[in-house]
Amino acid sequence: MTTPTLKQSTGPQFTRIYAIGAARGDITVPNDDLVGPIDSSDEWIRQRTGIIERKRASHDVLAVDLAQSASLEAIEGAGIAPSQIGAILVSTISNPVITPSLATQVAERIGAPLAAAYDISAACAGYAYGIGQADSLIRAGLAEYVLVIGAEKLSEFVDPTDRSISFLLGDGAGAAIIGPSDSVGIGPTIWGSDATKRDEIYMTGTNIGFRDQESEWPTLRQNGQAVFRWAVWEMVKVANQAIEAAGITVDDLAAFIPHQANMRIIDEFAKQLKLPDTVAIGRDIATTGNTSAASIPLATHRLLEEQPGLSGGLALQIGFGAGLVFGAQVVVLP
Numbered sequence: 001m002t003t004p005t006l007k008q009s010t011g012p013q014f015t016r017i018y019a020i021g022a023a024r025g026d027i028t029v030p031n032d033d034l035v036g037p038i039d040s041s042d043e044w045i046r047q048r049t050g051i052i053e054r055k056r057a058s059h060d061v062l063a064v065d066l067a068q069s070a071s072l073e074a075i076e077g078a079g080i081a082p083s084q085i086g087a088i089l090v091s092t093i094s095n096p097v098i099t100p101s102l103a104t105q106v107a108e109r110i111g112a113p114l115a116a117a118y119d120i121s122a123a124c125a126g127y128a129y130g131i132g133q134a135d136s137l138i139r140a141g142l143a144e145y146v147l148v149i150g151a152e153k154l155s156e157f158v159d160p161t162d163r164s165i166s167f168l169l170g171d172g173a174g175a176a177i178i179g180p181s182d183s184v185g186i187g188p189t190i191w192g193s194d195a196t197k198r199d200e201i202y203m204t205g206t207n208i209g210f211r212d213q214e215s216e217w218p219t220l221r222q223n224g225q226a227v228f229r230w231a232v233w234e235m236v237k238v239a240n241q242a243i244e245a246a247g248i249t250v251d252d253l254a255a256f257i258p259h260q261a262n263m264r265i266i267d268e269f270a271k272q273l274k275l276p277d278t279v280a281i282g283r284d285i286a287t288t289g290n291t292s293a294a295s296i297p298l299a300t301h302r303l304l305e306e307q308p309g310l311s312g313g314l315a316l317q318i319g320f321g322a323g324l325v326f327g328a329q330v331v332v333l334p
């Protein structure tokens with residue numbers, strides 16, 4: 001029996017980011033509102049993390065609401081119809097249900113109910129994972145346009161008495177439309193994990209333990225110093241790999257947009273990379289807090305709002321977090 005030759009799909013050779021949308025929680029929470037139960041101070045939090053205040057969402061505002069707002073802005077900015085979106089990838093760790101996915105809810109709300117839709121669980125690396133996947137899906141011919149979203153309502157998983165991570169966290173969503181391009185708009189994605197460190201950022205318990213009244217409502221924790229060292233030493237190597245794989249040097253960068261984990265990590269990162277002073281650095285953490293998967297697109301959106309001239313320039317973006325997982329690429333800013 002002769003086996004018929006199968007066809008494989010292929011797409012355009014290059015991709016780029018068309019537009020970015022942003023939505024932040026509607027409540028501004030200054031440090032002073034959080035310091036009591038953790039015996040901290042506004043000064044300590046500012047010095048150690050660079051956070052002045054964080055944005056959190058009201059009780060009735062869900063991660064999907066933030067995702068919807070950010071997505072509609074990105075779609076409008078891209079000038080495409082929702083029906084042209086072939087896939088929706090939502091990076092989130094705060095969808096309140098295990099299934100259906102947050103992506104399918106977004107699909108329905110934005111008017112793309114027939115798009116492939118799935119969630120990515122890669123915490124703070126999720127947006128970079130999503131951009132890498134969108135680039136691959138389009139070049140493989142599986143979608144013409146892809147909507148990549150990072151959406152988090154982390155305030156549902158904070159413990160006001162926790163000194164390790166809760167005071168860092170905020171709520172928000174960032175969205176990007178990726179589509180075909182005449183030239184390279186997304187450099188190679190460097191991604192991976194170091195699962196030997198998977199306990200450095202963790203939950204205090206499981207939903208099943210909570211149901212069985214064996215543990216409290218699960219909240220986030222981290223070993224701050226270990227995460228700090230990993231972020232500064234190991235992630236700089238990943239960032240340098242992304243720069244090299246893209247065939248550029250730091251002198252070619254217009255912007256550096258790392259995951260907004262801690263201002264001290266961002267500063268140390270920039271120093272280790274030997275970034276020229278001309279490179280704009282995403283520092284959205286100061287007023288938004290750490291929004292995990294949403295932090296890179298939110299920081300990108302702010303940089304483009306404050307410095308529209310960065311549009312068309314090269315940005316190095318890198319996400320890293322719970323898992324521990326990481327992803328980085330150089331992109332052309334929309």
Ligand SMILES: CC(C)(COP(=O)(O)OP(=O)(O)OC[C@H]1O[C@@H](n2cnc3c(N)ncnc32)[C@H](O)[C@@H]1OP(=O)(O)O)[C@@H](O)C(=O)NCCC(=O)NCCS
Nearest residue numbers: 039040044048049124163164224225227228261262320321
């Ligand atoms: C969490 C973090 C801000 C803590 O800062 P740190 O400088 O490492 O703090 P340390 O754990 O070394 O503690 C230093 C001192 O501050 C105190 N301290 C710790 N947390 C505190 C808090 N929230 N408020 C006030 N004091 C605190 C400690 O008790 C310690 O006091 P001591 O010197 O009297 O013993 C920091 O480790 C960090 O940001 N890590 C990485 C965070 C990150 O990126 N997470 C997200 C991953 S995606």
